[in-house]
Amino acid sequence: MVIAIASQKGGTGKSSTSISLAAGLAHLGKKTLLIDIDSQANSSKVLLHNYQSLKPDNTIYRTIMRPTTERAPLPIHQTLVPNLSVVPSHILLADTDIRLTTAIDHREARLKTELDQVKADYDFILIDCPPTLSWSTINALTAADKVIVTVAPGYFELDSIVQISKTIEQVHEYFNPQIELLGFLFTMSDPTITTQTSLKILRQTYTQRVLQTIIPRNTDLRDAHFNRQDIFSFNPEAKAARAYRMLISELFHL
Numbered sequence: 001m002v003i004a005i006a007s008q009k010g011g012t013g014k015s016s017t018s019i020s021l022a023a024g025l026a027h028l029g030k031k032t033l034l035i036d037i038d039s040q041a042n043s044s045k046v047l048l049h050n051y052q053s054l055k056p057d058n059t060i061y062r063t064i065m066r067p068t069t070e071r072a073p074l075p076i077h078q079t080l081v082p083n084l085s086v087v088p089s090h091i092l093l094a095d096t097d098i099r100l101t102t103a104i105d106h107r108e109a110r111l112k113t114e115l116d117q118v119k120a121d122y123d124f125i126l127i128d129c130p131p132t133l134s135w136s137t138i139n140a141l142t143a144a145d146k147v148i149v150t151v152a153p154g155y156f157e158l159d160s161i162v163q164i165s166k167t168i169e170q171v172h173e174y175f176n177p178q179i180e181l182l183g184f185l186f187t188m189s190d191p192t193i194t195t196q197t198s199l200k201i202l203r204q205t206y207t208q209r210v211l212q213t214i215i216p217r218n219t220d221l222r223d224a225h226f227n228r229q230d231i232f233s234f235n236p237e238a239k240a241a242r243a244y245r246m247l248i249s250e251l252f253h254l
C-alpha cells in the first residue's frame with residue numbers, strides 16, 4: 001500500500017508523521033519504504049546519517065528529473081532501523097516545478113513509473129510531500145493509493161484543507177482514479193482553547209473523515225529528530241510514540 005502524507009500548509013507535521021508511521025511499521029516487522037519528495041529533505045536527514053554525502057543521482061532528484069521514457073530506478077537506501085529503507089530527497093528538487101512545467105511527457109507519473117517496479121517488495125510505502133501544490137506533490141498523489149492530510153491547530157490550517165481536497169479530487173479525475181483519502185490527522189494537539197476549537201470545527205465540518213487518533217504536541221518528537229532518530233528508537237514510551245502506535249492500529253488494525 002502506498003500512502004502519501006500531504007498538506008500544502010507548512011509545518012503541519014507531515015515529515016514527523018511520515019517518519020513515525022514508517023518507523024512504527026518497521027518496528028512491527030513490516031517491510032517499509034519512506035520516499036521523501038520534499039526538497040527540504042527533513043525526513044531524509046533524520047533517517048540517513050550519510051545524507052550530506054549523497055549526490056543528486058543518489059536521490060529522488062534523478063527519478064523526477066528524467067523523462068518517463070528513460071529508466072531511473074529508485075535510489076533506495078537502508079536506514080539504521082531494521083525493515084526501514086528511504087528514498088532521499090535533494091535540495092535541487094526545488095527547481096522541479098520550473099523544469100516540469102515545460103516537460104511534455106507524463107511528468108505527473110515519473111515517481112509512479114519507478115515505484116511500480118519495486119512496490120511488491122514492500123508491505124508499506126509512505127511518501128513525505130512538500131508544503132506546496134507542486135509537480136512533486138502531484139507525482140506523490142499520482143503514485144499513491146491513499147492519502148493522509150495532516151492538520152495542525154489554527155485558522156489557516158483549517159482553511160488550507162479546502163485547497164488540498166480540491167487537488168486530491170483533480171488528481172483523482174485526471175491522473176489516478178485509485179486515490180482515496182484515508183483521513184485528516186489532527187497533529188500538535190494541546191489543551192488550549194484555540195486548539196480544542198480547531199479540533200471541534202474540523203470534526204463538525206469533516207465528520208467521519210477526521211481520524212480518531214489525535215497526535216499530541218510532544219517535545220520528545222522534536223528531540224528525537226534533533227538526535228536523528230525516530231520516536232520509537234528514541235523513546236518508545238513518549239506520548240507521541242503511543243499516539244503514532246494508536247494511529248497504526250486505527251489505520252491498519254496492526
Ligand SMILES: Nc1ncnc2c1ncn2[C@@H]1O[C@H](COP(=O)(O)OP(=O)(O)OP(=O)(O)O)[C@@H](O)[C@H]1O
Nearest residue numbers: 010011012013014015016131188216217218221222
Ligand atoms: N506532535 C508534535 N509535537 C511537537 N512538535 C512537533 C510535533 N509534530 C511536529 N513537530 C515539530 O513541528 C515542526 C514542523 O513539523 P514537521 O516538520 O513534521 O512538519 P511538516 O508539515 O513536514 O513541515 P514542512 O511543511 O515544512 O515540510 C518541526 O520542528 C517538528 O519537530
Ligand SMILES: [Mg+2]
Nearest residue numbers: 014015038042
Ligand atoms: Mg516536511
